[in-house]
Amino acid sequence: MIRVLFFGRLRELLQCNELEFTPDSKVVSVRQIRSDLSQKGANWEEFLNTNHALVAVNQTMADDDVMVKSGDEVAFFPPVTGG
Amino acid sequence: MICVDEHCFDAGILTEELRSRDNACGALVSFIGSVRDINEGEDVVGLTLEHYPGMTEKVLETIVESAKQRFAVAHIYIYHRVGYLSLNEPIVFVGVTAQHRESAFMACEFVMDFLKNDAPFWKKEHRQSGEVWLEPAQKEQRTKLRWD
Numbered sequence: 001m002i003r004v005l006f007f008g009r010l011r012e013l014l015q016c017n018e019l020e021f022t023p024d025s026k027v028v029s030v031r032q033i034r035s036d037l038s039q040k041g042a043n044w045e046e047f048l049n050t051n052h053a054l055v056a057v058n059q060t061m062a063d064d065d066v067m068v069k070s071g072d073e074v075a076f077f078p079p080v081t082g083g
Numbered sequence: 084m085i086c087v088d089e090h091c092f093d094a095g096i097l098t099e100e101l102r103s104r105d106n107a108c109g110a111l112v113s114f115i116g117s118v119r120d121i122n123e124g125e126d127v128v129g130l131t132l133e134h135y136p137g138m139t140e141k142v143l144e145t146i147v148e149s150a151k152q153r154f155a156v157a158h159i160y161i162y163h164r165v166g167y168l169s170l171n172e173p174i175v176f177v178g179v180t181a182q183h184r185e186s187a188f189m190a191c192e193f194v195m196d197f198l199k200n201d202a203p204f205w206k207k208e209h210r211q212s213g214e215v216w217l218e219p220a221q222k223e224q225r226t227k228l229r230w231d
Contacts (some may be wrong), residue, residue: 005135
């Protein structure tokens, strides 16, 4: 099971702050997770399939080629605005 | 010291704590960012700051380590608030001590530039006209690049 988190405007838009993702294989790419989650509806597709959603894997910034396995934590979020 | 917390900070107390850590440091530079009353021409009532617990602290630690490796500084404090903040309330405190002011000034600016670009916080502005999630300012990417 992969823990998937959402933050900021993305969390509000998707009305979801966290979900559990069960991959079809032992390891899965971030790209695949994005693609699978996009199937959940229009808002999911719009946000996750564009540059609006940055990604971190195990709390480190990542890109779509990064491979994820069960027990990992993936977070999707908009560009940051702290400070 | 890294602190991400809902409670308001007292800049005077943080400054004194920082200063008293090392009497060899003659220079202390600090920055405080606060909630502005007008943003993009709109009246701001307050701000809600969200963050990614765990990753936020990690990123801030990394920024502090980078600054310490790059500049001759002794200690760096970052205190960043989260949760709901009212108008004019302080959001962030960055303090740096060094033997000499040049390093302290540069390190403080460096930390803020990287915090603005990399730290996982998100601001939702509460305006008279409604609520808006803020987008990063165009200038922020440029401010980070100048450190390359």
